[in-house]
Amino acid sequence: MKDTSDRFATNPLRRDLLKKLGLGAAAMGTAPFIASTAAAQSEDGEERAPRESEIGFRDGEFVLPPLDYDYDALEPRIDVETMRLHHSVHHQGYVNGANNALRKLDEIASGEGDAGLVKHWTRELAFHGSGHTMHLLFWNNMTPDGGGEPSGDLADAVNESFGEFANFSRLFKAASVAVEASGWGILGYEPVSRRLVVLQAEKHHDLTVHGVVPLLAIDVWEHAYYLRYQNRRGDYVDAFMNVINWDDVARRYRAASG
Ligand SMILES: [Fe+2]
Structure with missing residues (x-):
């Protein structure tokens, strides 16, 4: 089979797929993916260079960036x-x-791959691509000095959307604990109503509301907590609340809400 890696960085289909995933800027090598792009602003809203931990795409391929903190x-x-x-x-x-799925879809686009498998590979891209972006968000949502409550514009938005922080916290924890099997609890910005919403994701992408920009996400797959908490997902969710990097969430909110 012909090597398609040289086309991987420039293929129009790949760019289109990345845009649909919210990864268009990353594809151009100009900015990290959408949630990280949101973070790539300073406190005063000015653009800043993304941190290494926010770059999930480089030289035509998805990559695993290092964390901002030690394990x-x-x-x-x-x-x-x-x-x-x-x-x-x-x-x-x-x-x-995600890289493998994109290569397979590139092959189909060029006429070299098996078009009969397009449904399989788009599903693979949705699963692995969403898995990648959600984990990038998750790692940067956490900090050893985290916890507490948001401040500034994000605090105002939380109050407007949920009444008060305690209501948000109650809803976010309930949604996260109640995810069926493997998935995520999410705080996102919904651009039509211009308010914050709490969602669940099953796997990485099922139950998606298109257009919502995830700002804060907790991974509730068992691999995220089972060694320490076994089946006590609620205890893990409570612990997560104490490592949330609200500054990171606030930067994402400012970028998403424009
Ligand atoms: Fe995970």
Whole structure:
């Protein structure tokens, strides 16, 4: 089979698919993916260079960036071994899967691949591509110095959308604990109503509301917590609330809400 790697960085189909995934800017090599693009602003809203941990696409391929903190930095709330496996093995798997799906779709686009498998490979791209972007968001949503409550514009938006922070916290934790099987709890910006919403995602992408920009996400797949918390997902969700990087969430909110 002909090597298509040289076309991988410039293929129009790939760009279109990335745009649909919210990854268009990343495809051009000018900015990290949409949620990271949102973060790539300074406190005063000026653009800044993305941190290394926010760059999930480089030289024509999805890549696994390093974390901003050490694997043991979130102890005792999230244990070092979970972090090591989660980042280096699980997240890497989504990176590999997304790259493979894009290559297969490029082959179909060029007439060299099996068009009968387009449904399979678009599903693979949706799963692995969403797995990659959600983990990029998740890692940057956390910090060893996290927790507390948001401030500024984000605090105002939380109050306008949910009444008060305690209401948001109650809803976000309930949604995260109640995800059926593997998935995510999400705080997102909904651009039609211009308000914040809490959503669940099953797997990485099922139950998506198109247009919503995820700002904060907690991974509730068992691989995210089982070593430390076993079946006590609620305890893990409570612990996560204490590592949230609200500055990161606020930057994403400012960018998403324009
Ligand atoms: Fe995960």
